[in-house]
Amino acid sequence: MPPRLLLLTVCLSLSNVLSANGRTVSDRGSFQSVSHSAKGVSAAHKAQWDYPPAYRNTSSVEVLYGREVADPYRWLENPDSEETKEFITAQNKLTASYTGQYKYRKEAKAALTNMHNYKRQSSPARHGEYYYITRNSGLQAQSVIYRDRSLSFEKQDVFFDPNQLSREGTAALATSSFSTTGRLFGYGTSYNGSDWMTLRVRCAVNFLQCRSGEDLADEVRWVKFSRMSWTSDERGFFYTRYPEPSTEQGGPGTDTGGNTNAMLYYHRIGTPQSEDQLILQDPEHPNYLFASDVTSDGRWLVVTVSRGGAINKLWVAPMNQDGSVPERVEFRSIVDDFSAAHGVIDSDDSLLYIMTNAGAPRYKIVTYDMNSPEAGFVDLVPQHATNVLKDAGIFADNRLYLHYLQDVKSILNIHVLPTGQKLRQLPTPVGSMSGFRYKRRNHELFFQMSSYLAPAITYRYDVSQDTVSEFHTTVVSGFNSNEFETKQVLVRSNDGTQIPMFITARKDIKLDGSNPALLYGYGGFSISLLPNFSSSWAFFLRHYNGVLAVANIRGGGEYGELWHGGGMLTQKQNSFDDFQSAAKYLSSQGYTRPARLTINGGSNGGLLVGASINQAPELFGCALADVGVMDMLRFHKFTIGHVWTAEYGNPDNEEDFEYLLDYSPLHNVRADRAYPAVLLTTNDHDDRVVPLHSYKLAAQLQYARRDNASPLMLRVGVNAGHGAGKPTEKLIEEWVNKFAFMALSLNLSWAL
Structure with a gap:
């Protein structure tokens, strides 16, 4: 799992200013007409x-x-006034x-x-007994999730089709996450482009008296900027929600009221949302955001606390030995200030692997032992002399991939744990990398390369063979x-x-x-x-x-x-x-x-x-x-x-x-x-x-x-x-x- 750092992109609006020097912002002056070349206007x-x-x-x-x-x-x-609607019209x-x-x-x-009408797909991901892939035949409103037991996808079937949720194609898959064994699929849908989403759970195999492909009755609402982080016992997931907006603020997607007082909850499968367990809130800091993750062994709940931007606090709480959630979740503060960015990659027992820019503006990998907190961060892979670390993850038990930018071009290095020693740089064309798919216990890593002139080429790195092969090439007509x-x-x-x-x-x-x-x-x-x-x-x-x-x-x-x-x-x-x-x-x-x-x-x-x-x-x-x-x-x-x-x-x-x-x-x-x-x-x-x-x-x-x-x-x-x-x-x-x-x-x- 890559480090989870909550970053929100934004755009705002302007307010009325008419002066040339920006010092007097009242609009009580008059306007002078000036000449201007038409620049081609009819x-x-x-x-x-x-x-x-x-x-x-x-x-x-x-x-x-x-x-x-x-x-x-x-x-x-x-947005709801008749005057505004007339203005828009x-x-x-x-x-x-x-x-x-x-x-x-x-x-x-x-x-x-015609330029948009080409087949495109994601990197494949392994969950349980299936490989899953997201595809768009070209002009579909939303991409569709397919699955197959084989990487050939010769016997694929449709697993999830967002196009069936809305006749207009305006329902989108906003987030998704498989449980540890791949038996349950959590997903969040949004409508008309809103950030608000509703979370549901689908059975990926026959499980809990639910047939494969059927949804459970669970429904979780008023969720924003959230993942679905499953506990390893597969009994439920963590999510972040906000208070339901008042009717005066407008409906979902058109509301303008401030989204404050985020709350981290745990939802247990088969129970109503009203019974969800409140894990974390901070009324004294209503602008805080909470992003959660669970390490691959199910031992630790990791929460990043941010105020927006690229810096965060880092809190970690132990789960029960069977992977379930304690009645009282006790967080331990790893970082309790807003001085740098920190994201937990994964853990081995009490040892956390963390990507951070603390004292390293180009980022580095450190370890932190929950049993020896006095030791603090210990460098595992120091900051590179010139390249910027953008992404990291652990797969094939002890392989650490590090995605670097070298003058805005991607390179991919493979290291080994527990030493952090570099094994090799994978041979890849010039371009940018994305779409990393992997599991801690699987021997393969998928990723995509693209450039301004070539859409995604998917590659598969097989650790057992130490080979990189081209899995799929996208062609644009x-x-x-x-x-x-x-x-x-x-x-x-x-x-x-x-x-x-x-x-x-x-x-x-x-x-x-x-x-x-x-x-x-x-x-x-x-x-x-x-x-x-x-x-x-x-x-x-x-x-x-x-x-x-x-x-x-x-x-x-x-x-x-x-x-x-x-x-x-x-x-x-x-x-x-x-x-x-x-x-x-x-x-x-x-x-x-x-x-x-x-x-x-x-x-x-x-x-x-x-x-x-x-x-x-x-x-x-x-x-x-x-x-x-x-x-x-x-x-x-x-x-x-x-x-x-x-x-x-x-x-x-x-x-x-x-x-x-x-x-x-x-x-x-x-x-x-x-x-x-x-x-x-x-x-x-x-x-x-x-x-x-x-x-x-x-x-x-x-x-x-x-x-x-x-x-x-x-x-x-x-x-x-x-x-x-x-x-x-x-x-x-x-x-x-x-x-x-x-x-x-x-x-x-x-x-x-």
């Missing part, structure tokens, strides 16, 4: 856009630390009327659908990867820091500035952007002769915790500087020019796009901000937003308020600057980064820059959430609209 729309009127409550002003902060669109924070109608003009819309949808190549370059940021960036384009590309380019970034929460295949990106390369650039900016985890820390809290501006430097590089090197460059990011990456169009709109011709965090003064007031204060800071603290205000997308909309074409996308059931962020920013942009030559628009998806579990058809439709918006705004040529 002549019919150069003068002024017919944006839907949106009421401005000019009396909605707060005085915060001596500043007047206007928030005239706060009424959009109520009008915005969607305007955006649809614009993107509907795209001459090649039908061709684009057909080509993008309509895309010849041999026509393209990926290069990694270094970009010099404002402070001299070298930022890596991957650029993928045709091999015969002419560096004359004429190429359309798509620049993607994230830069937050220690999340690394690794080489990965995307059908939508491949579509852009193929049908627009585009250039794809992915910048590994600070705030991510590509070079460890120091890289993350260089783009968070008071250093967040570094992320924006890095991204804007990447845009300048693409133009200066002839890959594109500003009028042909589109920037894109989602969630925290949506914040990145929102801040960049305020700070340097002249660098881009088009901006696509998805489910973004835009209001940096109120993000912590909605659903799970309070945990993001560990990454961004707390707006209720004056020091944090000052720097958050300086870059908050909503509060820094400029009346005296021309903006590129902007499309904000969000979804009506996003209860992680609630859609009000995008609503308010769209209204503010349209008011402040109504005479902007390029369109400033909003698209709101229906019955969809932050992104996870989104049906394939909705994904395709969303990207068709984004490409139509981009192509119209930049006059892009369509290539058959």
Whole structure:
């Protein structure tokens, strides 16, 4: 089992700011119209856009630390009001009327659908007497779990099909976990993209008077951000839930109330949820999050306690000798402060194997003996001199795999326990690794490799033979990867820091500035952007002769915790500087020019796009901000937003308020600057980064820059959430609209 560190990705919304210097945030001034080149926008729309009127409550002003902060669109924070619904309808109608003009819309949808229509599957996993694999035939709304007793999967049968749960395909498998012997399958389903899920249990074999494939009567509700961690006696599982939201906060997926007071429970099979055993809560710290796991021998319950972000406390409690849960669970504190990140990989008797960045910003493996706590952490595999440890696990009894990043490219080392000695580095192609599947007692390890030009190739490492073999190769129709190549370059940021960036384009590309380019970034929460295949990106390369650039900016985890820390809290501006430097590089090197460059990011990456169009709109011709965090003064007031204060800071603290205000997308909309074409996308059931962020920013942009030559628009998806579990058809439709918006705004040529 890999170390369980609870990391939440996020995006927020903006608040109303009109001044050029960010110091006076009241909207009582007037706006000047400025000239701007149309950047390819059709002549019919150069003068002024017919944006839907949106009421401005000019009396909605707060005085915060001596500043007047206007928030005239706060009424959009109520998702259930008729006024908000009318606003959404009008915005969607305007955006649809614009993107509907795209001459090649039908061709684009057909080509993008074809690009998505390829068979893809996960790495296989062994549970009990079966191998399980998740597959999508191409255009299925949700992927299906198959199983077979043999790795050949010649006699496979369907084990779990989420497509049967909803006619619209909006029901998704949000989490799943097999019991120790593989006899029971716990799963959580969510609807319409909401983070709320309901947990159930299915028999994988004939067991407990339940036939294979049938569900038990158990149902556990109001669960969020949780695994199902089975006890080794298979009598139940641990999970994290929140109090049921009040009706005033809206229904599941549309609620905006704060998710606080998390509780860790144990559910016993065959009993109602009302009888579940409360394991852990902390009313004095309502913002704490709890993530649980049980070691493979069933001896220890491991709980990480976090406030969001990438650091956590580490508590461990012993289970009974038979693997059952004690009447009173007694936790022992291994780490009781928020100074570093720690995750238990597994245990041997009293010895815990832990992955940590305590004193090691690139992470290392240590041991901790529960019988000798005074010894503390003992290094097993020290921090590497240059590479960053991203993942670790124990399989085949005593083999430890370590997944490292070497300049944002994956390598895989095999070590042996108990010494930690390195045995070998497995031979793998250049790319990124994911999808590790293994068991402590099984002799095989499965993993996948992918790149910007190749989807997943699944590999099997057999310890008994010490061989690596290719298990499955994914093939995409309509895309010849041999026509393209990926290069990694270094970009010099404002402070001299070298930022890596991957650029993928045709091999015969002419560096004359004429190429359309798509620049993607994230830069937050220690999340690394690794080489990965995307059908939508491949579509852009193929049908627009585009250039794809992915910048590994600070705030991510590509070079460890120091890289993350260089783009968070008071250093967040570094992320924006890095991204804007990447845009300048693409133009200066002839890959594109500003009028042909589109920037894109989602969630925290949506914040990145929102801040960049305020700070340097002249660098881009088009901006696509998805489910973004835009209001940096109120993000912590909605659903799970309070945990993001560990990454961004707390707006209720004056020091944090000052720097958050300086870059908050909503509060820094400029009346005296021309903006590129902007499309904000969000979804009506996003209860992680609630859609009000995008609503308010769209209204503010349209008011402040109504005479902007390029369109400033909003698209709101229906019955969809932050992104996870989104049906394939909705994904395709969303990207068709984004490409139509981009192509119209930049006059892009369509290539058959």
